[in-house]
Amino acid sequence: MKKACFKFLAASLLLASIMVLPGSAHGAQSDTLNYSWSANVGPLNPHAYSPNQMFAQAMVYEPLVRYAKGGTVVPWLAESWDISADGKVYTFHLRKGVRFSDGTPFDAAAVKMNFDAVLKSAHRHDWLEFIAQIAQTKVVDSHTFELSLKNAYYPTLQELCLIRPMRFLAPSGFPDGGDTATSIKAPIGTGPWKLVETRKGEHDLFESNDLYWGTKPTFKRLMVKVIPDSDGRAIAFETGEIDLIFGSGGHGSGQIGIDTFNRFAAMGNLETAISHPQATRVLAINSNLFPTNDLAVRQAILHGVAKAAIVKHLFLGVEPQADTLFSPDMPYCDLGLSPFEHDGQKAAALLEAAGWKREKGAEYLTRDGRELALDICFVGNDTLQKSVAEVIQGDLRRLGIKVRLVGEEMDSFLTRQKSGEFGMIFGDTWGAPYDPHSFCSSMRQPAHADYQAQLGLPMKKEIDRKIGDVLISVDEQTRQDLYRDILTTLHEQAVYLPLSYMTNITVHRPQLRGVEFGPTKYEFPFENMHWER
Structure with missing residues (x-):
């Protein structure tokens, strides 16, 4: 015990001795913003998942429409859109x-090429009902794209906002044969940043996309250093190795x-901030074991866990207590x-x-x-x-x-x-714009713990049927009633132990x-950041 205390004291003294005063690490002349992540960002395939890191995919690739603060959907790569009377056909202008960062034009043909690549491997996206609802894609003209659905799927625009799998890779980035399921040639998007260098276990270097159609980043470069653990990241900030800590709180x-x-x-x-609640930290409880x-x-x-004590002593006021699977602030969830x-x-x-x-x-x-x-299972580190x-x-x-x-x-x-x-x-x-529709949709597939946690419920098939119904409902009251039934049943069946509402810091x-x-x-808006002048 004495040795452990001595080591901790020594580390604290070392930190104090090397602490860099605010402003002394980088001057206003620096054209590089230094950030860190726990691993390399991956190949940045816009149509794939792990090991691709979502924050980096959002830096390079953009959607047709974007989720904005306040829960609205705003134009992005599509300036406007029309929806047919039956809700099945979306025409995007x-x-x-x-242009993509390699100079090739972004047009309807590129949009269709990306949609078709995702549809070719639709089984990889079973968690996302939107993909299963696509009936046809069509190039109307060079700047008009038509999307036809099998049903009037109400979350269409919200799920087009997602970071993956429906953002756009330049045709020059597609592999030979056009199948992006396993690889791409290069991560070429329309976003404000482009990935220019990856060193395994060391860093990923992004540069500002000079061809970006919107407001270009102030920084010319964004260096994302690989720092696997949170303590190492804190030291890196204190010593001036990185300029910014941005993301979720909590060790590991x-x-x-x-x-x-x-x-x-x-x-x-120092400047510090805590975001509004963005998702729910939960434990799934297996009803089938x-x-x-x-x-x-x-x-x-659920009655036996002293949740308030956990929130007070472990989350330290940074994450508020959660008592339901979704925050009441989420659509259809204030029940x-x-x-x-x-x-x-x-x-x-x-x-x-x-x-x-x-x-x-x-x-x-x-x-x-x-x-x-x-057993209670967790990520070991x-x-x-x-x-x-x-x-x-x-x-x-x-x-x-x-x-x-x-x-x-x-x-594992x-x-x-x-x-x-x-x-x-x-x-x-998953937070906005996924909750509750995308998250509920994924409950019907064994892609995450939710399917297995619910599998032993006697009404599991009925829950899944109602989820399918709510996603294609065209009547608002029917939709509200179905969500009430689904979420009330899951709550009463005690298959989730909600702990806290997660925040970014x-x-x-x-x-x-x-x-x-x-x-x-x-989404981390690095493009808005700059040194004070």
Whole structure:
């Protein structure tokens, strides 16, 4: 213990000795903004997922329409659009004069080429109902593109705002044969940035796109340094190696630890900010695996976890408490659902009524000779998830529930989500513009933990049917009623333990101006940033 304390003290003294005062790291003459991420940004295939990093895909590629603050959809690469009376045909009038970063024109033929490439591998996008609803794509003329749907799919415009898979790669970036499912030649988009260099495990270098049709970035270059852990990132900021911390808070999955963010905020000589709630941090509870296939066990877990204490002591005021799967601020989600209040006595009564008993001298409850035991699965290097899991483990131990902590590499963790090999597993909703429609749509496919968590519910098929119905409903009241049924059922069946509403955070020196949150948690508007002059 003494050695550990000595090492911590030594590290603290070292930090204090090398701390760079605000403004001394970079002057207003610097034309490079230094940022960091936990891994390289990947090949930046606009039609693919991991290892492509979403924030970087959004820097290089653009959508037909864009999600704006306040929840509206605004013109982007399409200046305007028309929707047929039956809601099945969208005609997009494309912005003229737009070029890809290699100089080739952005036109209707390029739009169709990208749509057709995604449709060619539609099975890769089963989570997104919009792709399944596309019936036909058509070039009307060089700057008019027509999209025909099988049904009047109401979230069409919102899902065209998504960062992937429906943004646009230049024809010159397509591989031979046109199939982007596995690779591209080069990441060439219409966005304000272009990727010019990648060094594995070191950095990714972006440059301003001189051909950009909109307001060009002030910085000529954006250096994204690979710093795997949040503590290393905090040190890099303090020593002036990076200029900006921007993204989610929390060790492991976050830019920096929440405690470190609060330390920076208390210093008084740095600019810090917290975004409005952007998504929900949850644990999915498996209804298809013993012992959480018992509704009473799931309900007891929700009543047994001291969530307010977790929010206070682990999230430290940066993330507010969540009591429902989606924030009431999300469309169709302000339903007045009663939260599962922390009540140990009620939790114990639920378990007793369901036949769970503690044998003499036993630490944990049993029923029919089987112990009440489950796994909580988390990303092994995410210390925030680990800390939350440890608190939940302690809370449930008091109820007689045995909890085994399973920390794994990200790939193994994601595999477990899809296979259903979990009792409880961390996850989060996707925020705007995905919630609730895209997130609910994905519940019908084993792409994430949600499908497996719900698979044991007796009304699972009915939930899936209602999700399908709500996505193609043309009547607003019917849509509201269906969402109420879907979300109320999931809430009452206790397949989610909502913890907090996730936020993004920023930390930067006062000389860096124009730092603001994007309309979604995945969009970082670096192009608006500049040094004070």
